[in-house]
Amino acid sequence: MSSKFLDGQLGFLLLVNALVVIASLFLVGPRFVGLYNLQSMAIQLSELGLLAFGVMLAMSAGRGGIDLSGVALANLSGVIAFMLTPTFATATESPLLYCWVFAGFCLLTGLAGGLLNGALVGYAGLTPIIATLGTQMLFTGIAVGLTGGSALRLGFIEPLDDFANTSVLGIPISFGLFLAIAGVLALFLKYSSYGVRLYLLGSNDNAAKFSGIKVKRMYLITYTLAGLLASVAGVIIAARTSSVKWDYGSSYVMVAILIAVMAGVKPEGGFGRVICVLMSAIALQLMSSLFNFMAISNFFRDCAWGLLLLIFLFASKVNITDFLRLRPSPATK
Amino acid sequence: MRNIKMRKSTFLLSSLSLLVAASVALPAVSAEKEIATVVKVTGENWFTRMGQGVEAFGAETDGVKARQVGPAKADAAQQVAIIQDLIAQGVDAITVVPMDPSALEGVFRRAMQRGIVITTHEADNVQNTMVDMEAFDNFEFGANFNQKLAECMGHQGQWTSFVGSLGSLTHVQWADGGAQYAEQYPEMELVSPKNESFNDANRAYEQAKEILRSYPDIKGFQGGSAIDVIGIGRAVEEAGLIGKVCVVGLGLPQDTGPYLESGAVQYISFWDPKDAGMVMNILTNMTLNGEEIKSGMDLGVPGYNDIQVTQGPGEGIIVRGQAWVDVDVSNYKDYPF
Numbered sequence: 001m002s003s004k005f006l007d008g009q010l011g012f013l014l015l016v017n018a019l020v021v022i023a024s025l026f027l028v029g030p031r032f033v034g035l036y037n038l039q040s041m042a043i044q045l046s047e048l049g050l051l052a053f054g055v056m057l058a059m060s061a062g063r064g065g066i067d068l069s070g071v072a073l074a075n076l077s078g079v080i081a082f083m084l085t086p087t088f089a090t091a092t093e094s095p096l097l098y099c100w101v102f103a104g105f106c107l108l109t110g111l112a113g114g115l116l117n118g119a120l121v122g123y124a125g126l127t128p129i130i131a132t133l134g135t136q137m138l139f140t141g142i143a144v145g146l147t148g149g150s151a152l153r154l155g156f157i158e159p160l161d162d163f164a165n166t167s168v169l170g171i172p173i174s175f176g177l178f179l180a181i182a183g184v185l186a187l188f189l190k191y192s193s194y195g196v197r198l199y200l201l202g203s204n205d206n207a208a209k210f211s212g213i214k215v216k217r218m219y220l221i222t223y224t225l226a227g228l229l230a231s232v233a234g235v236i237i238a239a240r241t242s243s244v245k246w247d248y249g250s251s252y253v254m255v256a257i258l259i260a261v262m263a264g265v266k267p268e269g270g271f272g273r274v275i276c277v278l279m280s281a282i283a284l285q286l287m288s289s290l291f292n293f294m295a296i297s298n299f300f301r302d303c304a305w306g307l308l309l310l311i312f313l314f315a316s317k318v319n320i321t322d323f324l325r326l327r328p329s330p331a332t333k
Numbered sequence: 334m335r336n337i338k339m340r341k342s343t344f345l346l347s348s349l350s351l352l353v354a355a356s357v358a359l360p361a362v363s364a365e366k367e368i369a370t371v372v373k374v375t376g377e378n379w380f381t382r383m384g385q386g387v388e389a390f391g392a393e394t395d396g397v398k399a400r401q402v403g404p405a406k407a408d409a410a411q412q413v414a415i416i417q418d419l420i421a422q423g424v425d426a427i428t429v430v431p432m433d434p435s436a437l438e439g440v441f442r443r444a445m446q447r448g449i450v451i452t453t454h455e456a457d458n459v460q461n462t463m464v465d466m467e468a469f470d471n472f473e474f475g476a477n478f479n480q481k482l483a484e485c486m487g488h489q490g491q492w493t494s495f496v497g498s499l500g501s502l503t504h505v506q507w508a509d510g511g512a513q514y515a516e517q518y519p520e521m522e523l524v525s526p527k528n529e530s531f532n533d534a535n536r537a538y539e540q541a542k543e544i545l546r547s548y549p550d551i552k553g554f555q556g557g558s559a560i561d562v563i564g565i566g567r568a569v570e571e572a573g574l575i576g577k578v579c580v581v582g583l584g585l586p587q588d589t590g591p592y593l594e595s596g597a598v599q600y601i602s603f604w605d606p607k608d609a610g611m612v613m614n615i616l617t618n619m620t621l622n623g624e625e626i627k628s629g630m631d632l633g634v635p636g637y638n639d640i641q642v643t644q645g646p647g648e649g650i651i652v653r654g655q656a657w658v659d660v661d662v663s664n665y666k667d668y669p670f
Contacts, residue, residue, distance in 0.1 A: 031421075031422070031423065034421075036421055037421035037422075040417050040418070040420065040421040041421075043417070044414050044417055148500060149500070150500060151433050151434075151435040151436060152435075153435045153438075156438075156442075161439065164439065165439065165443060237410075240413070240439060241409070241413065241435070241436035241437070241438075241439060242435070242438055242439050243433075243435035243436050243438070245409065245433060245435075245436065247408070247409070248408075248409050248410050248433075248436060249408065249409075249410035250406075250408050250410075251404075251406045251408045251410065251411060252410065288414070288418075289418050289421070292402075292414075292415055292418035292419070292422070293418060293421075293422050295400060295402060297375065297405075298375055298402070298403065298404050298405040298411070298415075299375065299376070299405045301405065302405055
């Protein structure tokens with residue numbers, strides 16, 4: 001692989017992952033890396049990972065970019081899909097059709113919510129943290145209003161349950177979808193003109209503007225993508241819990257931001273890699289499950305996340321690959 | 334060169350701190366059966382008290398390792414994640430106080446498919462559970478409130494009931510149970526029933542003030558949510574009606590203490606989470622051992638000496654005790670929550 005692929009951040013993340021796995025073998029035993037636990041962790045990872053991608057996109061676009069409304073939009077899309085789907089298909093008669101229509105309405109809601117965020121940031125020129133805080137409350141409010149605050153049960157719908165819980169060739173389907181989205185997103189950011197312009201915009205939005213990039217449209221597209229990713233998370237949440245509720249995953253917002261920052265996404269914009277976010281999410285999931293296996297208090301976990309955040313911010317100033325590849329001196333290149 | 338050394342040590346340092354972080358507690362390796370109790374949230378008085386019951390069960394039961402876990406934040410997502418990790422870990426049984434019962438159906442079903450015993454508490458609508466434990470029958474609990482209220486009112490006069498919201502099933506059942514009990518006393522008149530406080534003491538206070546204005550002769554209030562008695566008690570205190578109006582309802586001893594002291598509130602009832610934690614584990618252990626749970630059994634915990642067993646909404650059963658605790662000014666200090 002080229003040295004550009006394995007940069008310091010990715011090297012560090014890979015090492016952390018390896019370290020946690022080795023630690024878990026000593027602390028918990030081989031059960032931790034057994035197929036069932038790997039699948040269980042992969043299933044837990046997907047919804048959080050998608051939200052972290054949304055945060056990554058928003059951060060990369062710069063101007064203090066962030067998307068706080070992700071979880072709220074994920075839940076709202078589930079709620080709206082739950083309300084609208086029965087008019088087109090019933091779960092008992094045509095379960096497969098029901099699931100596709102459900103997913104469709106989720107994505108449409110995500111699209112609409114993302115467009116709203118994008119319009120507020122791009123065209124109204126609001127600061128992202130304020131705009132998305134506002135839409136977060138708006139989405140939550142609508143979801144509470146529509147449901148009266150209680151959970152709505154989807155019940156046992158076989159295709160939806162299969163999607164959330166079964167594996168093909170050992171890979172859980174929902175995790176496979178997550179990986180596919182990660183792959184497409186990575187390629188899209190690397191090879192499309194949108195990707196190039198996104199990082200330019202994040203690095204210096206004035207320069208981007210004067211070099212002819214349609215800045216407003218860029219923000220619109222970026223936040224819409226984040227909204228779409230959130231709504232995919234909404235489908236996964238609905239499938240995994242076979243219900244929809246306005247406050248599911250309310251603690252995810254901060255964790256998604258932590259994943260992005262740990263992955264080396266620059267909060268000031270201009271840099272963020274999908275593969276790093278993926279590795280960062282995996283590391284966090286591994287540690288989270290390890291703590292649960294060892295019956296460590298969940299308060300300690302919050303403390304550990306804070307510690308990690310500091311270590312990673314520190315590590316981003318140190319280039320580990322320098323001494324990983326030790327000797328091949330720059331001259332041989 | 335010096336620079337490289339420095340970087341190396343930084344890296345070693347950070348990896349070391351990670352290892353230290355991960356090795357805070359070593360898992361105990363044993364052939365004991367393991368029962369995990371999963372609560373809604375850690376660090377709340379209610380569930381700290383429940384943890385004492387879980388601990389007590391573990392201490393007095395041989396061959397069983399009992400422990401309590403719960404998320405640091407009350408979020409159904411974190412509860413699901415904890416249960417999923419417990420399944421992967423291969424514990425023998427999981428007993429849960431669901432944050433949101435419907436969000437857990439899927440993970441419960443998978444746990445049972447893997448041969449793990451699943452039991453629940455305060456979730457009589459869950460389908461994928463083997464045993465759901467309820468501290469009491471909600472109608473009886475409501476009737477118990479009204480019995481106290483009726484005695485205090487001298488079995489006559491106007492009274493009203495409060496609920497957290499009309500959507501809170503248990504609260505509505507308590508109000509209905511109370512109303513049914515009161516029917517045997519023709520001189521008791523129920524006025525403007527089921528006022529919604531939305532679990533807000535201020536709202537309950539406003540509502541109680543309005544009722545005291547519209548029904549100046551009212552003699553009794555039956556609270557629903559745990560803070561209703563606080564709001565009603567304040568309104569009664571301010572109106573100078575202490576001793577003329579009776580207030581009973583669900584309440585927590587520490588929160589309601591001042592109103593019990595002032596005499597604005599006569600009785601509160603609740604169930605003791607410590608006993609509930611204990612009984613959850615007893616029933617789980619019985620299920621693990623394949624013992625049959627039958628009506629009339631004595632589980633050896635106060636309030637659970639004559640349990641009632643009914644069929645649940647799914648395959649499982651619902652077990653009910655009569656485990657409410659009535660508390661007045663004389664004994665509320667015995668309950669530290």
